[in-house]
Amino acid sequence: MRTPDSSANQDESWDLIIDAKKSSNRNHFKDFFNNRDLLSLLVKRDLVTIYKQTILGPLWLLIQPVLKVAIFYFVFGKLAGISTDGVPAVLFYLTGLTFWEFFATILKKSADVFTANQHIFGKVYFPRMIAAFAAVVSSAVKLAIQFSLFFIVWIYYLVQGAISPNLFLIALPVFLLIIALLGLGGGLILSALTVKYRDLRFVIDTGLQVIFYLTPVIYPLSIAQGSFFNALLFNPLAPIIEAVRYSFLGQGVFDSMFLAYSALFAILLFWIGLKLFEKTERNFIDTI
Amino acid sequence: MSKVLQIENLGKSYQIGEYGGIGVQNQNENIDALQNVSFEVNRGEVVGIIGKNGAGKSTLLKLLSQITMPTAGIIRAKGKIASLLEVGTGMHPDLTGRENVFLNGAILGMSKAEIKSKFDEIVRFSGCEAFIDTPIKRYSSGMKVRLGFSVAAFLDSEIIIIDEVLAVGDAEFQSKAIQKILEITADGAKTILFVSHNMASVKSLCNRCLLLEKGKLIYDGDIDKAISRYMGYDTQMSDRNKVWITGSAPGNADYKLRAARIVAKGKTFEEPLSTSDSIAIEVEIESVQKAERLDITFQLMSEAGDFLAATSTFQISDSELKANKEGNMTLFSCLIPANIFNQSTYRINCLLLENRKTVVHRFDDLFKLGFTAAGRNPESWMGQAKSHFLPHLNWNITVK
Structure with missing residues (x-):
């Protein structure tokens, strides 16, 4: 849309051309640069408003994972007796949960972009991707607090000598990037489809729970056997969570082929999401 | 440019x-x-x-x-x-x-x-x-x-x-x-x-x-x-004598507006109105089934839609406003003395109110009235801006 005009009106330089016949050719990097102040203010709004008028404030971010790990510990560890591969159970669950939450939060937040911002989008124009990205950044900041809890627990067990991390830890940024792309890609696809089919709003929560159990969060991949094991590996999140656990805890399956599959899957999913989002943002306000 | x-x-x-x-x-x-x-x-x-x-x-x-x-x-x-x-x-x-x-x-x-x-x-x-x-x-x-x-x-x-x-x-x-x-x-x-x-x-x-x-x-x-x-002013002078037959009369189930007129003393409905005419706005209301107190409000609007003035039958007592029984036809006539309006165009809305509070029907733009100047052009001595009204009021002039 914001392209220099080449065909018509050569004598005049227009800053903005909206042509019904030409599809938009977005430059997301330029959009981000031009709207960086808006991005930071939207992130700030998300972070500040959630915990206004609460007593514990951001402490809630720590209480949630602690409670969940406690539940996992008693239900899956004690009651069901599912193995944790010899890793201390609390650390085992916390590792899986922290990275799972990273994926799930990004997916949920980005899937909600059009519906959550419908009012603003109906009155003011700015690149819609800014709002999607702001949602992702603010959830990333919230997750950083949960990551710090994970690191403290991890260091505690490390000092105790209960775990043996390895050099694959340096690939952590790559793992995080793949998880983020999977979440954002899936979220953008869902955001575009929810505009037309509200049904998907109900599907997201249930769907996430199904994927949660298909991902080795509360159990190690090593106990999944035979055809079930093979099926699990087609879930692009499974190799990542296992690889993360392998690098942090020294226990888990590290398979570079399946990791490459995850990475490719993530890039493809993100690209499809981006294209669908671009297509939807043009006219979604007429449908929503 | x-x-x-x-x-x-x-x-x-x-x-x-x-x-x-x-x-x-x-x-x-x-x-x-x-x-x-x-x-x-x-x-x-x-x-x-x-x-x-x-x-x-x-x-x-x-x-x-x-x-x-x-x-x-x-x-x-x-x-x-x-x-x-x-x-x-x-x-x-x-x-x-x-x-x-x-x-x-x-x-x-x-x-x-x-x-x-x-x-x-x-x-x-x-x-x-x-x-x-x-x-x-x-x-x-x-x-x-x-x-x-x-x-x-x-x-x-x-x-x-x-x-x-x-x-x-x-x-x-x-x-x-x-x-x-x-x-x-x-x-x-x-x-x-x-x-x-x-x-x-x-x-x-x-x-x-x-x-x-x-x-x-x-x-x-x-x-x-x-x-x-x-505003639909292509037809500058609208009909000053409107009559509706039973089927097409505006109103609700209880009341129907059967006729509306602007009567200028000594003029036909077709002759243009002058600011020196005294006029009467008349409406005839048919009470179809109910017999509650019915009030009429006229709103005077400028051509551009500003609300200028309103008048209504509220101050009239119940006995004076004879109960309009079922099937009755009541004529409401509002007299406006000469030399109130300016050389301008006005719109008149008519509101029907039941029991002094409920608007049962609202008729926007019942009339569009244009007035021509009487005698001297008011602008020549009133300054550039045109006022909505140009009333002739009583002046006391005492030489001391």
Whole structure:
């Protein structure tokens, strides 16, 4: 849309051309640069408003994972007796949960972009991707607090000598990037489809729970056997969570082929999401 | 003069019917909200856009502000476009006034540095200095509107699109807002597109007017002419003697308006009215089934739609306003003495009220009255501005 005009009106330089016949050719990097102040203010709004008028404030971010790990510990560890591969159970669950939450939060937040911002989008124009990205950044900041809890627990067990991390830890940024792309890609696809089919709003929560159990969060991949094991590996999140656990805890399956599959899957999913989002943002306000 | 906006054959069609359900996706019925609209705007112009509901005004604004994409045609623009379709978009109730000024400014397209440099002026203009660090959920609705408008008033965009936002706020703030817009446009650097239903504010702000009807641009040019066409003044003198038969009479199930007349003493219904005529506005009401107290209110409006005066039968006692029994026909006649009106055009609305409180029927623009000058042209001795009324009052002149 914001392209220099080449065909018509050569004598005049227009800053903005909206042509019904030409599809938009977005430059997301330029959009981000031009709207960086808006991005930071939207992130700030998300972070500040959630915990206004609460007593514990951001402490809630720590209480949630602690409670969940406690539940996992008693239900899956004690009651069901599912193995944790010899890793201390609390650390085992916390590792899986922290990275799972990273994926799930990004997916949920980005899937909600059009519906959550419908009012603003109906009155003011700015690149819609800014709002999607702001949602992702603010959830990333919230997750950083949960990551710090994970690191403290991890260091505690490390000092105790209960775990043996390895050099694959340096690939952590790559793992995080793949998880983020999977979440954002899936979220953008869902955001575009929810505009037309509200049904998907109900599907997201249930769907996430199904994927949660298909991902080795509360159990190690090593106990999944035979055809079930093979099926699990087609879930692009499974190799990542296992690889993360392998690098942090020294226990888990590290398979570079399946990791490459995850990475490719993530890039493809993100690209499809981006294209669908671009297509939807043009006219979604007429449908929503 | 340089063009800042060029619209070519712009069109937008919407799909009508239900979306998303199974079985209806294939239904491809479209409705054209906007068709073949073309116009150009030069730098510094203040263009009013008027039209009835559903004429396509909002659609045009949405396309210009990029909220949705056109289905046909091209929009070309020079400079930044800011759209003000609402005041205070995106403001969050839990954030303070200060935080919201920054958030709203950024949403409207300002940078942090820009907002910072104008912050004091914005707050001063809004008059919310004392509450700027209070969450805006504790603000009154008027304060929220003032704060929102103040942010928008300091936008530095070359093209500003405004939709009805002046309709909010109290009278004092509205006039302040209009003053501010006049100030913004004074140096001729900014271009404004302004949609409104208030013809008076279109008239005071704009120097050009676009009239839309059923998605088409039917007039582009002089404001007065556009307003006249919008009001349906192509037939200047409307019928001063209206009679309805039972089936087509306006009203509700209980009361019907059977006749309405403007009677001028010593004149036929066709002769033009002069300001020196004393006239009577008459309506005949049929009570179909109920026999409650029925009051009539006449509202006098200016040509542009300003509310000038009203009169009603409220002060008349129940006994005097003889009970209009079922099947009765009642004639209400309101006498207006000579030499009240000015040489101008007026519109008269008629309201039917039951038991002094419930409006049972409202008849807008029952009459459109034009008065010719009697004798001397009033303008020659009353100054340039034309007043709505020019009454002959009693003067006492004593030589001492």
